[in-house]
Ligand SMILES: Nc1ncnc2c1ncn2[C@@H]1O[C@H](COP(=O)(O)OP(=O)(O)OP(=O)(O)O)[C@@H](O)[C@H]1O
C-alpha cells in the first residue's frame with residue numbers, strides 16, 4: 079500500500095479497548111442493524127462472493143462463490159496455490175481491486191462495533207468510495223503482497239509516516255508526528271534512525287516491518303496481511319510474527335493472514351481456509367487441518383514441505399501444475415491432479431459442505447457418504463487436539 | 476544429491492567485501508558510518524553443485540549475489556570466472572552476463588511493468604544474440620521448463636495480470652533462456668506456493684545434475700536448503716559464520732546463530748517446543764568489535780567481545796566461526812545442550 083492511498087479524515091484514538099466503538103466516528107455509517115442481521119462477535123462476514131477479471135466472454139472467474147467469516151480478535155488463515163485467488167479475494171473485500179477485476183456477486187459485511195444505537199455494520203460491496211475511505215486504514219488495513227516494492231523509493235522512511243499522519247492527524251505538530259513515527263517503529267523493533275533512511279538502504283525485513291508499522295498507524299480492528307513474511311528469513315519471521323501477535327494481544331485486532339506456508343499458518347491461525355482455483359475446498363480449525371486434513375489438495379500441500387530431519391529423498395509434492403482459470407477442468411477442478419479422483423469427479427463439482435458432527439467443511443466427493451466410496455485412511459485421521467502454539471509468548475526476550 | 480563427482484569451478488569469489496557509507500542518525504555535520512554489508516567472503520560455485528546461502532535479513536546475501544553478478548562493485552576482493560580473473564572495478568561485460576545470471580527476490584520489481592512477458596523474455600534473448608526467428612521458440616521452451624502452460628498465454632500477459640508465483644517462474648525462465656553457466660538465485664521460491672516450490676527446487680537440482688549448472692541458492696527456507704544443496708553457508712552480519720557440505724549444518728548446527736535459525740523454523744509437529752531467545756534485532760545489535768553475534772549470543776564469553784573468532788573445524792567439511800570451538804570441551808558442551816528433536820520423525 080502506498081501511503082497516498084490512505085485517505086481517512088477521522089482518526090481513531092490509540093487507546094481503544096478491543097471491540098469497542100471509539101468516540102470518534104468512522105465516517106458515514108451505512109447501516110445500523112438490530113436483530114436478525116446482527117453480527118455480534120463476528121467482525122467480517124463474506125457470503126457467496128465471486129470476482130471476475132474481465133467482462134463478457136473474456137471473463138475469468140478468480141474467486142468463485144466463497145464464504146468466509148471471522149470473529150473479533152481471531153486469526154483466519156488463507157492457504158492455497160499460487161494464483162488460487164487469495165489476494166484477489168482480500169482486495170475485492172476491501173474494494174482495492176482494480177479493473178479489470180469486478181465483483182460479480184455476494185456480500186461482504188464488516189462490523190464496526192456496537193454503541194447505544196446498536197451495531198454499526200458497513201456493506202463493503204455497495205459502499206461508496208467516500209464511505210470506504212472512512213473505513214480503510216482506520217478500521218481495516220492491509221499489508222500488500224508486493225510490499226517490498228511498495229515503499230516510495232525516493233522518499234525517506236520518516237517522510238512516509240509524516241505524510242500519513244499529516245493528512246489524518248491534523249492536530250499533531252511536526253514533533254509529535256516524528257515521535258509517533260518513532261514509537262511505531264519501536265513497536266516493530268526498529269531504531270528511530272531508520273526514519274532518516276531511504277527504502278533502498280534497508281533490507282527486506284526492515285522494509286516489511288515498516289509496512290506493518292504503517293498499517294498499524296491508525297489502530298485498525300482488522301489487519302489483513304498478504305504474505306507479510308514470505309520474503310524474510312525464519313528468525314526475522316519468528317520475531318515479526320512474535321511482535322505482531324504481541325501487538326494483537328495489546329490492541330485486539332483481528333487478522334486475516336495469507337501465506338503459502340501451511341506450517342506457519344498452523345502455528346498462528348485459529349481457523350484455516352484452503353483455496354483452489356478460486357474456490358474454497360476446505361475449512362477447519364488450524365490443528366484439525368494440520369493433523370487431519372480431509373481434502374486431497376490440503377493433504378498434498380502438507381506433504382510438500384521438505385523435512386528438517388531424516389534422509390533426503392526426492393519429494394514430488396502435488397503432481398501437475400495449477401489450472402488455467404480461463405480453462406478450468408470440468409467437475410472438481412482438482413481432478414486432473416488428484417490421486418483419488420473417481421468417475422463422478424470429472425463431471426460434477428463437489429459443493430463445500432459441513433462434515434456431519436463437526437464444525438468443519440470440505441468440498442470433495444470422497445466425504446459425502448456415497449455408498450461404495452471408502453475414505454482413505456490418510457483423509458480420515460482424527461485430530462488429537464494438542465496444545466496450540468502461542469506465537470506471542472514463545473519469543474523469549 | 477551425492478557429493479561424488481566434483482565438477483570444474485565456474486565462478487570463484489575470494490575475500491569479497493563491500494562496505495557502504497551511510498549517514499548516521501543525529502544528523503550532525505553529515506557524519507557517516509560504514510555498513511560492512513559483506514566482509515571477506517570466499518566461495519566456489521562448481522558445475523553440477525548447489526551452494527545454498529541462508530542468513531538473517533540484512534546479513535548481506537543479496538549484496539553478495541549482486542557482487543557475483545557484477546551489478547554491485549566490491550570494495551575489495553577477487554572474482555575468477557572459469558579460470559579467468561575478472562577486473563572487478565571495470566564494467567560488467569555482456570560475455571560475463573551471459574555466463575552468470577541473477578534471479579531476483581522480488582518478482583514484482585524485476586519485470587518491466589509496462590511490457591508484456593514476451594518483451595520481458597525476448598529482450599534478453601535478443602541482446603544475447605538469439606535471432607529474431609529463434610527467440611520466441613526459446614522463450615516458449617523456457618516457460619515450459621518452469622511449468623507455465625500454455626506458454627502463449629503467459630507471453631501475452633502483463634506483469635500485473637500474473638500472480639506472484641507465476642511471475643517468479645517467468646523470471647527464472649528469463650534467466651534460463653540464455654543458457655548461463657552460473658545461476659544466482661536470490662530467494663527464487665520465496666513467493667511460490669509450496670506445491671510449485673518443490674517443482675522449482677527439483678528443477679534447479681535437475682539443472683545442476685543434468686545441465687551441470689553451478690547454482691547459488693539464496694534462501695531463508697533452511698528446509699529447502701537442506702533439500703537441494705550440496706553445501707550450505709550461513710551468513711551473519713556480512714560474514715560466513717558456518718558452512719558444511721551435505722546436511723550436517725542443519726542436522727547438528729554448531730554456531731549459536733545457526734542453532735537459533737534451525738529452531739525458528741515453523742514446526743507444528745511440536746507446538747510446545749522452546750525457541751531460543753532471538754536476541755535483539757541484528758540491525759541494532761551488530762557488534763563493532765569481536766564476534767559480530769556477541770550482543771545476541773546466549774553463550775557469549777569475555778573473549779567474544781574483544782577478538783573476532785576465526786573459522787574452526789567442527790566436523791568433516793564443516794566449520795564454525797565461533798570461539799566455543801577453540802577448545803574441545805566447550806564444543807562438546809554446546810553440542811549437547813542444543814541437540815534438538817533427537818529421534819523425532821519428520822512432520823508429514
Ligand atoms: N489484472 C488481472 N487480469 C487478469 N487476471 C488476473 C489479474 N490479476 C490476477 N489475475 C489472475 O487471477 C488469479 C488469482 O490471482 P491472485 O493474485 O489473487 O492469486 P494468489 O492466490 O494471491 O496467488 P499468489 O499466491 O501467487 O500471490 C491468477 O490466475 C491471476 O493470473
Ligand SMILES: Nc1ncnc2c1ncn2[C@@H]1O[C@H](COP(=O)(O)OP(=O)(O)OP(=O)(O)O)[C@@H](O)[C@H]1O
Pocket residue numbers: 278279280281282283284309310311495496497510511512530531532533534535536537538539580
Ligand atoms: N545501497 C546501499 N546503501 C547502504 N546500505 C546498503 C545498501 N544496500 C544494502 N545495504 C545494507 O547492507 C546490508 C545487507 O543487505 P542485503 O540486502 O544484502 O541483505 P539480505 O541478506 O539480502 O537481506 P534480506 O534477507 O532481507 O533480503 C543491510 O544492512 C543493508 O541495509
Ligand code: SF4
Pocket residue numbers: 373374375410411412413414416417418419420423428441442443444
Ligand atoms: S472431488 Fe474427486 S477429484 Fe476432487 S478432490 Fe475429491 S476425490 Fe479428488
Ligand code: SF4
Pocket residue numbers: 730731732766767768769772773774775776779784796797798799
Ligand atoms: S564467538 Fe562467542 S559470541 Fe560469537 S557466537 Fe561464539 S560464543 Fe557466541
Ligand SMILES: [Mg+2]
Pocket residue numbers: 164165166223304638639
Ligand atoms: Mg497473492
Ligand SMILES: [Mg+2]
Pocket residue numbers: 282536537538580661
Ligand atoms: Mg536479500
